[in-house]
Amino acid sequence: MWEKKDVQGLIKDALARKETLVLGASCEINYSGRAESQLARGDRVILIKSDGALLVHQPLGNAPVNYMKPGTAHTVHSEKDQLVLKSENLQQKEFLDVFVHAVHFFNSHKLEDGQKIILQGNEADMADMIYKQPDLIEKGFKPVSQEEQTKYGYVDVLGVDKEEVLTVVECKRYCADLAAVTQLRRYVERLMASKGLKKVRGILAAPKITANAQKMLEDWGYAFVSVEPPKYLERYNKSQKGLGEF
Amino acid sequence: MWEKKDVQGLIKDALARKETLVLGASCEINYSGRAESQLARGDRVILIKSDGALLVHQPLGNAPVNYMKPGTAHTVHSEKDQLVLKSENLQQKEFLDVFVHAVHFFNSHKLEDGQKIILQGNEADMADMIYKQPDLIEKGFKPVSQEEQTKYGYVDVLGVDKEEVLTVVECKRYCADLAAVTQLRRYVERLMASKGLKKVRGILAAPKITANAQKMLEDWGYAFVSVEPPKYLERYNKSQKGLGEF
DNA sequence: GGGGAGAGATGCCGC
DNA sequence: GCGGCATTTCTCCCC
Numbered sequence: 001m002w003e004k005k006d007v008q009g010l011i012k013d014a015l016a017r018k019e020t021l022v023l024g025a026s027c028e029i030n031y032s033g034r035a036e037s038q039l040a041r042g043d044r045v046i047l048i049k050s051d052g053a054l055l056v057h058q059p060l061g062n063a064p065v066n067y068m069k070p071g072t073a074h075t076v077h078s079e080k081d082q083l084v085l086k087s088e089n090l091q092q093k094e095f096l097d098v099f100v101h102a103v104h105f106f107n108s109h110k111l112e113d114g115q116k117i118i119l120q121g122n123e124a125d126m127a128d129m130i131y132k133q134p135d136l137i138e139k140g141f142k143p144v145s146q147e148e149q150t151k152y153g154y155v156d157v158l159g160v161d162k163e164e165v166l167t168v169v170e171c172k173r174y175c176a177d178l179a180a181v182t183q184l185r186r187y188v189e190r191l192m193a194s195k196g197l198k199k200v201r202g203i204l205a206a207p208k209i210t211a212n213a214q215k216m217l218e219d220w221g222y223a224f225v226s227v228e229p230p231k232y233l234e235r236y237n238k239s240q241k242g243l244g245e246f
Numbered sequence: 247m248w249e250k251k252d253v254q255g256l257i258k259d260a261l262a263r264k265e266t267l268v269l270g271a272s273c274e275i276n277y278s279g280r281a282e283s284q285l286a287r288g289d290r291v292i293l294i295k296s297d298g299a300l301l302v303h304q305p306l307g308n309a310p311v312n313y314m315k316p317g318t319a320h321t322v323h324s325e326k327d328q329l330v331l332k333s334e335n336l337q338q339k340e341f342l343d344v345f346v347h348a349v350h351f352f353n354s355h356k357l358e359d360g361q362k363i364i365l366q367g368n369e370a371d372m373a374d375m376i377y378k379q380p381d382l383i384e385k386g387f388k389p390v391s392q393e394e395q396t397k398y399g400y401v402d403v404l405g406v407d408k409e410e411v412l413t414v415v416e417c418k419r420y421c422a423d424l425a426a427v428t429q430l431r432r433y434v435e436r437l438m439a440s441k442g443l444k445k446v447r448g449i450l451a452a453p454k455i456t457a458n459a460q461k462m463l464e465d466w467g468y469a470f471v472s473v474e475p476p477k478y479l480e481r482y483n484k485s486q487k488g489l490g491e492f
Numbered sequence: 493g494g495g496g497a498g499a500g501a502t503g504c505c506g507c
Numbered sequence: 508g509c510g511g512c513a514t515t516t517c518t519c520c521c522c
Contacts, residue, residue, distance in 0.1 A: 020291060020305050022268050024355050032481035034419075034515040035367035042359030045266060047291060051306045059266050059357035060297045062315055063502060066363070067515080069308055093482035094515075105353040109270050111305035113288030117312070121281035123498060154497065173280075173499085177511070182428040183497085210510065235278035236339035280500040309517060313500080340500080369513060396506090400511065419513090423496070429512090456495060 002103035004083040011076045011085070014108035018050040024104035029056060029066050033094030039065060041101060046085075048074060050111070054087055054096065068096050121231030126171045127156045129230050130205065134159065136227050137169060137203060155187050157205075165201050166191065172206035173229040180204060181216045188222070207232075248349035250329040257322045257331070260354035264296040270350035275302060275312050279340030285311060287347060292331075294320060296357070300333055300342065314342050367477030372417045373402045375476050376451065380405065382473050383415060383449060398440060401433050403451075411447050412437065418452035419475040426450060427462045434468070453478075 007023070014021040023046040029039040039056075044065070047055045052073060056066040072089040083100035134141045140162025148158060157169035168191060170184040181204065188202040202222035209217070209224045217224055253269075260267040269292040275285040285302075290311070293301045298319060302312040318335040329346035380387045386408025395404045403415035414437060416430040427450065434448040448468035455463070455470045463470055 020270070022270070022291060022351070022353070024266070024268070024353065024357065031515075032477075032479075034478060035365055035475075036477040036480055037363050037365045037515080039363045040361045042361040043355075043357035044359060045268060045293060045357070047293075047303060049303070049305055049307070053306070053308050055303070055308075057293060057295070057301070058359050058361075059295055060299070060316065060359075061295070061503090062299050062301075062313065063514095063516095067308065069515090069517095070306065092515095093479050095481050104355040104357070105268070107268065107270060107351040107353055109289075109350045111270065111289035111291070111350070113290060113304050113306075115286045115288040115304075117283050117285045119281055119283045119500075121500080174501090175509090178432065179425070179429075179512085182432060183425075186424065186428060212510075229281075231278075231282040232280060233278075233339050234282055235341050277500075283500080307518090309501095315500095315502090338500095365515080367515085400506090419515090421494090425497085458495075 002106060004081075004100065004103060005078070007100075007103045007106050008076050008078060008083055010106055010108065015048070015074055015076075017108075017110065019108040020050055020111045021048045021106070021108035022046070023048075023100075023106050025098075025100045026102040026104070028099040028101070029096065031066055031094070031096045033089075033092060033096075037066065043104065046098065052089075056098070066096060068094060072096075121173070121229050121234075123156065123171050123173050123229070125231070126173055126205070126227065126229045127169075130157050130169060130171065130227070137167075137205065137225055138162075141167065153187065153190060155191075161201060165199055166195070166197060167201040167203060169203045169205050171227070171229075172204070173232075174206065175208040175210060176204050176206035176213050176224070177210050178213050178216060180206070180209075181213050181220070181222070184217075184222060185220055248352060250327075250346065250349060251324070253346075253349045253352050254322050254324060254329055256352055256354065261294070261320055261322075263354075263356065265354040266296055266357045267294045267352070267354035268292070269294075269346075269352050271344075271346045272348040272350070274345040274347070275342065277312055277340075277342045279335075279338060279342075283312065289350065292344065298335075302344070312342060314340060318342075367419070367475050367480075369402065369417050369419050369475070371477070372419055372451070372473065372475040373415075376403050376415060376417065376473065383413075383451065383471055384408075387413065398437055399433065401437075407447060411445055412441070412443060413447040413449060415449045415451050417473070417475075418450065419478075420452065421454040421456060422450050422452035422459050422470070423456050424459050424462060426452070426455075427459050427466070427468070430463075430468060431466055 031037040045057045051070040053070040054068040055064040085098040087096040143159040156171045184202045205227040277283040291303045297316040299316040300314040301310040331344040333342040377389045389405040402417040430448045451473040
């Protein structure tokens with residue numbers, strides 16, 4: 001069993017040495033900043049990183065229940081037989097207090113990691129794919145140069161159709177919703193205004209589209225094209241193919 | 247120093263007992279699912295929860311670099327003197343492999359927490375505040391009943407101005423952007439169509455608005471009203487007030 | 493540093 | 508389950 005008095009010293013040392021520290025504890029938590037929160041006593045994992053980032057995780061779920069951004073300063077002290085962790089981010093004007101009732105585990109270690117994650121299959125990769133295979137949109141669709149594209153804002157793919165009508169393609173890697181249609185509409189209107197054109201086509205490229213979004217799309221004279229983002233479920237699809245061969 | 251062979255057993259036991267486990271290790275990570283990622287060798291903290299959620303944190307930054315959702319199954323085994331953690335979520339068709347080179351620390355514990363966070367100062371609270379103090383929008387603004395509100399969709403506050411013109415108020419707790427204006431526009435148009443009205447006013451209530459959004463708002467004949475969400479920087483403001491008294 | 497938009501977004505609530 | 512939308516969104520990129 002961990003003595004709170006000992007843990008107080010361990011946390012203090014770990015913070016001073018800029019180590020990453022992990023604390024499993026029964027605690028109460030209060031936060032005040034962009035909003036306010038209270039969390040009554042329960043078991044949580046608290047992670048503090050060398051850049052000052054703090055995360056509080058409950059035993060279930062994906063997202064942290066409380067957190068503080070990098071750049072936060074942390075101090076520990078004792079208060080009426082309680083271990084108190086105070087976190088302040090003065091730039092962000094945010095505050096978080098952890099009142100520790102019991103410590104389940106503690107660890108700290110200097111962690112070294114210069115690697116960056118390589119991620120493939122995002123929306124930019126999807127736009128690249130369409131650039132290289134414009135038939136995915138429709139026959140006769142010709143993308144224009146990348147430079148032209150950035151010039152007129154954040155349009156994913158800009159091109160002309162087989163009748164040389166300027167066409168905006170907005171990519172979504174998920175099921176397209178109302179917001180996606182609104183976004184496409186904004187781009188089309190912006191282009192019509194900036195280029196003084198009467199007709200600019202709008203195409204939404206996504207694996208799926210909701211019924212409401214489809215309706216709004218049609219109301220505005222735009223079109224939907226079903227396109228799967230690259231690398232989507234790649235390993236699953238391979239394993240299924242493997243099974244199918246037997 | 248931790249022996250990988252020992253840690254393999256510890257992880258296996260912790261998973262079997264549905265404990266929360268924390269692993270500090272040098273590792274490589276590959277992911278395939280909705281996208282694909284590779285992460286070369288480096289030190290990270292890996293958190294696995296009793297519901298199967300997995301989080302991988304690098305030593306810096308707020309967000310996890312890799313993760314798996316609740317419902318994921320985890321197994322450990324040895325492969326060429328390497329400890330390998332394999333995570334599979336068959337419902338989501340997602341896979342994640344962790345190749346452990348060295349273990350810096352490990353802990354596992356059964357965590358109990360039935361508490362839910364209480365958060366105040368979100369957008370719904372902001373809408374409530376406007377309902378109770380309609381003068382925050384403008385003199386003569388009268389909100390209509392909550393039931394009426396839900397009937398026509400997700401309008402934050404629906405009311406009438408001093409000249410009895412139907413008015414949609416969209417709240418944002420942050421600096422309002424182009425998407426916020428588009429959203430307001432969508433609600434106004436939806437209401438005009440469903441009620442057959444020629445004029446419906448649109449008001450964007452937020453602490454700030456970007457210059458572009460302000461312009462688009464004016465182009466469409468809508469208005470901006472500066473409103474701070476409740477509980478915003480409460481503790482900071484109190485401390486400042488305290489200082490000012492001296 | 494602000495603005496704009498994506499995210500392996502996630503999570504919540506409604507129907 | 509899908510749909511619509513907020514999030515203490517966060518993060519990245521570009522100006």
